[in-house]
Amino acid sequence: MGLLALYMAPLQGLTEAPFRNSFERNFGGVDAYFTPFVRQEHGGPRRKDLRGLEPDANAVPRLVPQLMAASADEADLLLRPIAALGYREFDLNLGCAFPAMAKKGKGCGILPYPERVADLLGIAGRHPEYAFSVKMRLGYEDAEECMRLLPVLNAARLSRVTVHARTGKQQYKGECDLAAFARFAAECRHPVVYNGDVRTLEGIGAMQRDFPFLQGVMLGRGLLAAPWLAAEYRQGEEWTTEARLAALRSLHRDVLEAYSQRLEGGEGQLLTTMKGFWDYWYPEGDRKWHKKISKSTKLVDYLQAVSCLLEA
Numbered sequence: 001m002g003l004l005a006l007y008m009a010p011l012q013g014l015t016e017a018p019f020r021n022s023f024e025r026n027f028g029g030v031d032a033y034f035t036p037f038v039r040q041e042h043g044g045p046r047r048k049d050l051r052g053l054e055p056d057a058n059a060v061p062r063l064v065p066q067l068m069a070a071s072a073d074e075a076d077l078l079l080r081p082i083a084a085l086g087y088r089e090f091d092l093n094l095g096c097a098f099p100a101m102a103k104k105g106k107g108c109g110i111l112p113y114p115e116r117v118a119d120l121l122g123i124a125g126r127h128p129e130y131a132f133s134v135k136m137r138l139g140y141e142d143a144e145e146c147m148r149l150l151p152v153l154n155a156a157r158l159s160r161v162t163v164h165a166r167t168g169k170q171q172y173k174g175e176c177d178l179a180a181f182a183r184f185a186a187e188c189r190h191p192v193v194y195n196g197d198v199r200t201l202e203g204i205g206a207m208q209r210d211f212p213f214l215q216g217v218m219l220g221r222g223l224l225a226a227p228w229l230a231a232e233y234r235q236g237e238e239w240t241t242e243a244r245l246a247a248l249r250s251l252h253r254d255v256l257e258a259y260s261q262r263l264e265g266g267e268g269q270l271l272t273t274m275k276g277f278w279d280y281w282y283p284e285g286d287r288k289w290h291k292k293i294s295k296s297t298k299l300v301d302y303l304q305a306v307s308c309l310l311e312a
């Protein structure tokens, strides 16, 4: 069996340019990176989101901007300034479960409405010069919704459909519904990518074995917890603990450095941003140091705790 494509999932506040660039430098193994969703503000992409897409700020070989829109018109407003930066491939967010977005009929809030989804996917017809993919959940309330969406999805010009195998109501909790994913994937005419709770090489292998039609797996929190996962899969062997920790120390140094140059809110803002990563990074590390990291209020204390945690 050939190797699956591996994609880095978009994680708002985490997989931004500083992290993606540092990840590619220290680990890699990922076929494409997806940006956290770009949202609309004052009739165009939010300025902060657009800045994060500047080619100068991005060093990964393949970056796919993700758009959050409720209609083709709204998607168009987002797409044009981003395409002007040189992007040719876009992902549409049909999965975000933030209540503020879902209530506006965006993200997973659009899934119960096939006619609205059809309108949104019309963006692919308007722009035959670009490739479009979709990242969705099984439904908002229940997993029947994705089955009702199949005619609309199958009729659209899409390069890939990635499914986070949960409903919006589940948020990030509870089991992924693999049976519902299999039912959907069997009838989906586009290349299908699985997403949700894959954290190990065995996990990737099980997906490939159980769903031989899969085009790829998208990795989110699992790739933060074990950033070596995609590289190990690609290389066909596990890294040593020393090699993993050395690369993680280097990743941490690079991310910290990138954010220190970028953030203007001083030490406090830098610490808050970095602590966000430690909610996911290296969960098998000593809890004592994890706790020190999360309680630290000064950069020196933070750095000391990180250095103890990542000692080989």
Ligand SMILES: Cc1cc2nc3c(=O)[nH]c(=O)nc-3n(C[C@H](O)[C@H](O)[C@H](O)COP(=O)(O)O)c2cc1C
Binding pocket: 009, 010, 011, 012, 013, 035, 036, 037, 066, 093, 095, 096, 135, 164, 172, 195, 196, 197, 198, 218, 219, 220, 221, 222
């Ligand atoms: C903090 C956080 C932010 C997220 N931001 C996005 C986002 O911007 N766009 C998106 O499509 N999904 C987003 N997701 C969902 C993830 O991409 C992914 O679908 C989900 O975490 C399940 O995959 P995993 O178990 O591999 O993490 C986010 C998830 C988390 C935990």
